[in-house]
Amino acid sequence: MQTEMKQTAVYVYEAPVRLWHWVNALSITILAITGYLIANPLPTMSGEASDHYVMGYIRFVHFAAAYIFTVGFLGRIYWAFVGNEHARELFKLPCFRCGFWKELVHELRWYAFLEKEPKKYIGHNPLAHMFIVVIITIGGFAMLLTGFALYAEQTGIGSWQDSLFGWLIPLVGQSQDVRIWHHWGMWIIVVFVMMHVYVAIREDIMSRQSLISTMISGWRMFKDDRPD
Ligand code: HEM
Ligand code: HEM
Numbered sequence: 001m002q003t004e005m006k007q008t009a010v011y012v013y014e015a016p017v018r019l020w021h022w023v024n025a026l027s028i029t030i031l032a033i034t035g036y037l038i039a040n041p042l043p044t045m046s047g048e049a050s051d052h053y054v055m056g057y058i059r060f061v062h063f064a065a066a067y068i069f070t071v072g073f074l075g076r077i078y079w080a081f082v083g084n085e086h087a088r089e090l091f092k093l094p095c096f097r098c099g100f101w102k103e104l105v106h107e108l109r110w111y112a113f114l115e116k117e118p119k120k121y122i123g124h125n126p127l128a129h130m131f132i133v134v135i136i137t138i139g140g141f142a143m144l145l146t147g148f149a150l151y152a153e154q155t156g157i158g159s160w161q162d163s164l165f166g167w168l169i170p171l172v173g174q175s176q177d178v179r180i181w182h183h184w185g186m187w188i189i190v191v192f193v194m195m196h197v198y199v200a201i202r203e204d205i206m207s208r209q210s211l212i213s214t215m216i217s218g219w220r221m222f223k224d225d226r227p228d
Pocket of ligand 2: 028031032034035036038039059062063066067069070140143144146147148150151152179180182183185186189
């Protein structure tokens with residue numbers, strides 16, 4: 001039997017979405033490493049702390065990455081309004097579309113090696129879509145709120161950080177409670193990233209559609225090497 005290879009390509013992720021993805025991934029990686037070190041500081045070095053300023057630099061990098069993360073987040077919201085329909089996926093979940101939950105269960109079974117045939121999607125598959133909205137959109141926003149509320153304690157009463165985010169601390173309880181939520185948020189995002197990278201590589205190999213190169217070039221290639 002002759003096997004014919006057919007390929008179809010669809011332009012999915014526009015340049016600002018792709019740029020945001022990689023800048024966001026880098027800033028989150030830096031935030032998680034520096035945040036972990038803020039929570040578990042390095043051993044004290046001999047001499048005056050201010051001469052070394054090690055934790056000071058680590059906190060500076062955390063805050064610099066936090067601003068990049070925040071500007072990226074705002075830019076991504078803007079692009080959801082002006083970009084294509086896939087640019088909006090990050091902010092809306094079609095959970096009332098009939099078939100969404102069925103496809104989600106199919107994806108769960110496919111990831112668990114219980115399905116033989118992958119389904120193909122132009123945008124995100126329903127399972128990835130749900131995780132991205134919950135962990136990155138809602139979770140990322142929560143990290144931003146809690147992070148700036150903690151930061152407001154340092155910029156002080158009357159600063160813009162305090163005016164915009166200071167209300168969160170009395171609402172949650174006290175500053176240590178906000179810090180714990182911020183800390184938990186990091187571990188939730190770290191677990192997401194581990195699954196996300198595993199699944200991106202796995203799907204690229206197994207689902208007969210491109211994934212990683214799609215987040216680089218914007219084009220999704222659908223490969224079908226089965227005979228008609
Ligand atoms: C901190 C690290 C990362 C975070 C927080 C992250 C987050 C995200 C988010 C939010 C999206 C949805 C983009 C949108 O709709 O605007 C996405 C898509 C994607 N990410 Fe990541 N990502 C990270 C790292 C990576 C890495 C290292 C890879 C490659 C191995 C990767 C591969 C992909 C792919 C292939 C997609 C598109 C999936 C599809 O085509 O449906 N990501 N990621
Ligand atoms: C995904 C994003 C982020 C991650 C993973 C993250 C992670 C962390 C972690 C683990 C800590 C240590 C908490 C502890 O002491 O137990 C921390 C502290 C902190 N983070 Fe973040 N963070 C993120 C975003 C932000 C943002 C957007 C801001 C806004 C300015 C921010 C500001 C702070 C501040 C002010 C502290 C406390 C520093 C201190 O007490 O010295 N973070 N972060």
